[in-house]
Amino acid sequence: MRAELSRRWQSLTRAMGADREASQRVGETLLDAYSGPDRHYHGLKHLEFLFGEIDQHSGRISDLHRLELAAWFHDWIYDTQRNDNEARSADTALAMLEEMRVSPNLRERVAALIRMTRSHTSSGDEDDDLFLDMDFAILGAPARVYDQYAEQVRAEFSWVPAELFDAGRAEFLRSVLARKRIFLTEIYEARLGEQARDNISREIDRLEG
Numbered sequence: 557m558r559a560e561l562s563r564r565w566q567s568l569t570r571a572m573g574a575d576r577e578a579s580q581r582v583g584e585t586l587l588d589a590y591s592g593p594d595r596h597y598h599g600l601k602h603l604e605f606l607f608g609e610i611d612q613h614s615g616r617i618s619d620l621h622r623l624e625l626a627a628w629f630h631d632w633i634y635d636t637q638r639n640d641n642e643a644r645s646a647d648t649a650l651a652m653l654e655e656m657r658v659s660p661n662l663r664e665r666v667a668a669l670i671r672m673t674r675s676h677t678s679s680g681d682e683d684d685d686l687f688l689d690m691d692f693a694i695l696g697a698p699a700r701v702y703d704q705y706a707e708q709v710r711a712e713f714s715w716v717p718a719e720l721f722d723a724g725r726a727e728f729l730r731s732v733l734a735r736k737r738i739f740l741t742e743i744y745e746a747r748l749g750e751q752a753r754d755n756i757s758r759e760i761d762r763l764e765g
Contacts, residue, residue, distance in 0.1 A: 561604065564607065565579075579656050596711040616682070623669075626669040626687055633645045634712075653666065673688065676688050692739065729760050
């Protein structure tokens with residue numbers, strides 16, 4: 557999986573005309589970060605999943621390079637004991653993309669999209685909404701896959717006592733379930749909305765059971 561993702565990174569950075577040496581160095585740093593032993597969910601498989609979603613909907617995406625870069629950098633920093641991972645990932649992306657000689661405009665737009673993953677609220681831009689839905693698409697996965705995801709998230713928060721984790725996780729899930737729509741785009745809501753509600757309700761029942 558790492559080799560395949562590395563090839564994807566190289567293909568992207570070549571297509572963008574990014575600095576080759578810097579891109580290689582940043583790519584290895586990214587892959588190392590996502591390969592960390594504490595990345596039970598937010599690891600290489602999450603990246604692979606996101607790129608599968610991007611490939612599936614590539615014809616709808618206006619700026620493919622921007623979404624691919626956002627996918628790579630959005631969970632660069634993932635520390636479950638902090639609440640500023642998105643902002644830190646965005647700031648790091650800005651610095652690394654500058655090193656790669658990526659244009660200032662694209663750097664800023666990538667960072668802005670990464671910051672949006674904190675709230676997952678619509679900006680009114682179709683690319684933004686598609687990316688946020690892709691990041692949330694696991695919520696609408698088949699029940700077995702979703703249950704595995706829930707277990708992986710729990711493992712990432714293994715330092716949190718069970719009672720506190722269950723209460724916090726249930727609160728988050730209820731906030732998602734309370735939305736008029738789980739997903740921002742019609743295509744994701746139609747495809748995954750019902751399954752996502754079933755999955756979330758089932759996990760809440762388990763957490764509060």
